[in-house]
Amino acid sequence: MEAAAPLAERLRPRSLEEFVGQAHLVGEGRPLRRMLEERVLSSMVLFGPPGTGKTTLAHLLAQGAGLPLFRLSAVEAGVAEVRKAVEMARKAGRAVLLLDEIHRFNKAQQDALLPHLESGLLVLVGATTENPSFALVPALRSRLRFFPLYPLSEEEVLTLLRRGLGLLGLEGWDEEALRLLAQAAQGDARRALNALELAARLSPRLSLETVRLALGSTPTGMDRLGDAFYDLVSALHKSIRGSHVDAALYYLARLLEGGADPLYVARRLIRIALEDVGLADPLALRLAVAAREAYEALGSPEGELALVEAAVYLALAPKSNSLYTAWQRAQEAARAHPEAPVPLNLRNAPTPLMKALGHGEGYAYYHQDKEGSFAQRYLPEGLEGLTLFEATGEGWEERVQERLKALRARFARTSPKGRASPGKG
Structure with a gap:
């Protein structure tokens, strides 16, 4: 039965010593390791990209504390399911509730958790790919500790892939193919192991060709309206403000390749022309507005070059926020002397x-x-x-x-x- 489970499940660590990555949380003297060593578990939220170990850590924490673990998904569960988990926790004396996608719980559902966290009956381990500070109510946030998880490094993914090779019965593999898998995973262990398993089904030998077939088209690592999207927008804006033209082009490409609305990007470029270039180059605004009009006329992909031109121009232009600062002062003066x-x-x-x-x-x-x-x-x-x-x-x-x-x-x-x-x- 175990052999039929996905490779990522079969490789799930059974102890902290087998866990790969997140040294800032599980390294010597770090918070999650100390919780396990002291067998004192606090309610928390683990947040970060997919495939970085959130669920695995929740299982290891519950196991280390000697507590049963009940798992719910906030996508499907509601207050009734929370009550069932509470009843099971009462029978066990105390339990860990792993709540996937915790950011999807509404206020009423979050409030239903509060008395059981307060009494200590439940230890809540929330897992989410979103920023929990936007989704959780203050009363729940005050009872939780927040631990970010980060994408695994290429070497960490390689470590996991090499472990997986031993379970697949391959006749051989190319190191270059293995490294391509690690790079394409973009820090997501589950994605890397799933692709390795598919490649092993395609051929008894792991080659560049089978890896490329298994990978298909590589995702760009951007969720259209999530934290990653706004992080990329922020990086584009700050790179242009800092006059780093190469970084500006890189983040612009990440946004457009990831499916961002080009007109949203165009509006951000207009904002940069006003806010960060300003009167240092009065032509910048005209060019940014023209780039938006050009994109509307041409569409993708041809019109994207207009956005590229605007981004490069703005990055190379002299910078001044004198208008932005003057307007803030003017607003303050108007409020002070209305x-x-x-x-x-x-x-x-x-x-x-x-x-x-x-x-x-x-x-x-x-x-x-x-x-x-x-x-x-x-x-x-x-x-x-x-x-x-x-x-x-x-x-x-x-x-x-x-x-x-x-x-x-x-x-x-x-x-x-x-x-x-x-x-x-």
């Missing part, structure tokens, strides 16, 4: 009454009276020294730094004492 009266000379005067009240009086039209224009009041009384925009030394802004400095000096010299704007009355 009712500061507009100076009379700047007010609109569409009616005789408004003119009689002094609206628009003394306004100097720049193109007719430049000196008067600099001498009039622009900011509300009490905010005359407000400085929001600062030009950087990057690109176009370097050219206007001196002009901005001269303009501010001129306003300061000719700033009117002026009459105060009337208060509310």
Whole structure:
């Protein structure tokens, strides 16, 4: 019966010494090893990519603590199934509940777990490929410890593959083929062992050809709306901001190859043009918008080159967040002084009454009276020294730094004492 089980199941470690990877959790003196050594098990969530050992660790922890383990999937289970697990735990005295895909439990289902964690009847081991901080309610989070698991290294996957070879009865194998399997697995032990098992069915000798047939098309390691997607988007944005053009191209390719919506990527490039290039290169925004329009006109794959052009241009462009910073300051000033009266000379005067009240009086039209224009009041009384925009030394802004400095000096010299704007009355 055991021989019929998948290779990954037959190779599941029976002790921590057989476990491969996650040294930050199971190495000497690390938290999960200490729990096993001390036989004191805390409720926790193990989160990370598929095939990194979450389920195996849960089994090893329950076994090491001498507790029965009940396994539920949050995809299928509800409050009723949780109650059944609680009853079985009561009969056993205490138990470990392994809850796969814990992020799929809704608030009511999560709340049903709380009293049993509080009493110690259940030790919850949640497993998920998602970031649990977004999905779990605060009351449950406060009772859990969170341990991230990471993709296995190529050498760690090779270690597992070599163990698998001994169970498959192969006549031989090419080391190059084995390494290709390890690379294509992208840190997922289950994927590597499943592909090895399929390759062994195709031929008694493991070769590059059989491995390629077993692998089929290699996934790109991106979930379209999960953490991996947003990590790649973040990496693209930060690579462009940091002017690393090669990293920008790599992450752009990862996104597009992984099935990301090209128009979403285009919108992110427009945001980068505004937020990170800004006035250092005013043409960047036009190019980013044009890239989006070009993609809409051409579609994939031809239109993707427009996104490539925009990404390269933005990465190589000088950078300035002066607009972003100035706007944040402006918003803060508006919130701090939401009712500061507009100076009379700047007010609109569409009616005789408004003119009689002094609206628009003394306004100097720049193109007719430049000196008067600099001498009039622009900011509300009490905010005359407000400085929001600062030009950087990057690109176009370097050219206007001196002009901005001269303009501010001129306003300061000719700033009117002026009459105060009337208060509310």
